[in-house]
Amino acid sequence: MVSATSINLVKRQLSNAERSFDFVPTPQVQLMVFGPVGTSWSSRGTDSNTAATMDYSGSIDAVADVKICGVRTKAYSVSYRSTLTNSAGYEVIRTGTDSAHPATFTIAPQLGGLILAQKVYSDDVKLHNDLSGYVGTTLDYTSVLTDLTPATVASPT
Secondary structure (H helix, E strand, C coil): CECCCEEEECCEEEECCCCEEEECCECCEEEEECCCCCCEEEEEEECCCCCCEEEEEEEEEEEEEEEECCEEEEEEEEEEEEEEEECCCCEEEEECCCCCCCEEEEEEHHHCCEEEEEEEEEEEEEEEHHHCEEEEEEEEEEEECCCCCCCCCCCCC
16 A cells, blocks of 8 residues: 555465465555655564564665656665564565565555565475475565556446
8 A cells, every 4th residue: 555655565465375374464564664765664563363473674775767658757776674474374484684685676656656676585484284394485586577568448338
């Protein structure tokens, strides 16, 4: 959700062949707080249905003017760290917590929070009952938006 002062996490849904997990934090976790370069923040939210918590901190590293679909707008480069702990599912997901692998995103808030680029290094450690132990998964990827195709809007009938 994009508000006048921040971009907030309303819901995060995780699913794979073994489980589906919805994280709906209260209060909403602030993924970005608007401000000048150097602005930093910390935020925390808890899902009362699952007792899962997310601790999040971020900072604005740079602001640049970019042109997207012919519209000139500001793009904010943000570094962040997050830890999502789901004690009911015996799972911890850490992103950007390793200083050698920072997590970043570049976002255009004026375009509804459009993410232009993202670099993620994330560890997910979860109890796997079938294996009688914990299993860890690491994701390390970079994604960049290279092309936008405007949606066609159906005319009213």
